[in-house]
Amino acid sequence: MRLNAENVQRARDLIAIYPRPRSALIPILHIAQEQDGWLTEDAMEHVAELLGLTSAEVYGTASFYDMLFTEPVGRHLVSICTNIACLLNGGYELLEHAEETLGVKPGGTTPDGEFTLEEVECIADCGRAPCLAVNWRFFGNVTNDDFDTLLGDLRSGALRETVPPHGTLNRVRRDLTAWAGGVPAAQAARQQVEAKWAAAPPPVSSPAPATPPTPPPPPGQAPAIKDDRGERQPASQPASEQAADQAATVEDKGDTAK
């Protein structure tokens, strides 16, 4: 389904927040998923229209992310972690119990459309392993009995408040009145600041690092880039900001494991 009027407005509000419209893509896809429970073709096409993208670009991005579904899912997405901390605490046994109880394998949906079961990677609740999430609301230290009780509560609607339908993520909206005049004012303020910067350099003047050693060149060959899993373009770089030459001298060992 295409986005309804309210969601179109939410999408427009989001687009206005970002310096470039495309940054709103994933947040808007979450809205589409909230509306329909998954991403329909119509919705993706509509999102593409709103952002001035092609449907292929929207689909190509959506398909990269585990949380975005381009096929229907159950009302309750049950995501069970089996990564290391959960493995050590019975995550696989819990998953097995879930498979037996629901009668589906990971990736499957129960015939009544209530539950889709997933095996997932670490969901950052490892202190309460084994743990799971339903529609991304977390439950820790889950025993088989807890699991059965949980299913019952989800079926009966007892947890409707804590566990909204699949696709509903963040129920708190950005307060548009926080800036006098709403989002357009936020943009105006951003432009005002950017204009100020254009006039004077930004106040960044901490001590320059002692001439940094350039990171060691990768041994042997250059990074092997394979693009059969989708478009890989050099990062977009507006003409006004082209500075690759300067960049090459900047050291940021951000991720070089030490």
Place this chain on the structure above:
Amino acid sequence: MTVTNAAPIVTRRHGLPEAWTLKSYLDNGGYTSLRRALAMPPEQITQEVLTSNLLGRGGAGFEAGRKWGMLRKAQPVYLVVNGDESEPATFKDHMLLENDPHQLIEGVVICAYAIGAAQAFIYVRGEFALAQERLQAALNEAYQHGAVGEDVFGSGFTVDVVVHPGAGAYICGEETALIESLEGKRGFPRIKPPYFPAAIGLYGAPTVVNNVETLSNLPWIVENGGAAFAALGQGRSTGTRIFSLSGHVNRPGNYEVEMAKTTFRDLIEHYGGGVRNGRQVKAFIPGGASSYWFGPESLDMALDQDVVGKAGSMLGSGAITVMDDQTCMVRAAWRITKFFNRESCGQCTPCREGSGWVEKVMRRIEEGAGREEDLDLLVDVLDNIAPGLSWPPQQTTICVLGPSIPSAIMSGLRMFRDEFLVHIKEGACPYG
């Protein structure tokens, strides 16, 4: 939270009733650091952070103050907050976001002021629904309070802060992949150089990417001074740090302890209540799934970034997973390998193909269908991903996900080769 020899910094308000609300935050000293910071010249804040020697808490442990100083001098400048936490067994940012979102917002505005950013984006892992709700609610309150937005506290400084949800992809925690994702694309890491965020980051502009915990330290540092932070810990490992303790311990959880002055044993025995069921530590993972494992002989090692680095592993994301003497090491190594295989973004052949190969071989051994030659095959394939299998690993790929793949298997092979052989020869696991 457990008491440490040094008082906690970033978790000090956890456990207070409704610690995530503005009221609670203000009642407990919130936003006074921001007022103080706005009265200082921006360079002085960066100087305090340099003095504190605050190391990034996201995994690579780079000095935050130095990173800010490396920004290419151009406008605009962006601040991007990494709240994508998905390194297996790491769960501290999740807790910080849910329990003290105002502390993060205060840190973000302080940092934005120091580096001259007019817009900051807090990239929150998509799965963290409650964290997104609490953070957005806190942000709305902070705007109303005048702590974010136009003319913050009447200082003339203006900044807009955006809560941005991810959508499920481990690789988006890598800072350049995160930027791509924030631009509305697939999370493919960019090639560095030239795409160091400080030079060419978000929309091509100079960008600081810092972790949630890193920035959550800023209000305390501004309040108490960088020297007070540096007085905690030792050497380059200053201040306190949250460690996520998981696995076979009696009290798993997040513990904020003084760096360098605390050991793995303190953490596991004192804070974690020791190994469950009176068992012994067989091995532990010191810094997330990407790190090399240690045996019980390393329990007295200090939680010091450089000490652990010299010993052949890393503190990484601060995630410590304990495995007791009944753990099947083949299975543990296989599961971590499966994770990397699933999360490889596929741009680099050694990472994409290699992770698939070793996962298959590990699964075969784990299921009792392995051959003795498989052990050499594993080493051979891993050596293709990170030549030399050294620490720190050699990198032939675009990002360090690839070179992190060997850690688990090589740890298992070096420490527990016998166990692999039993699986192969007897076609079964000695631990059932």
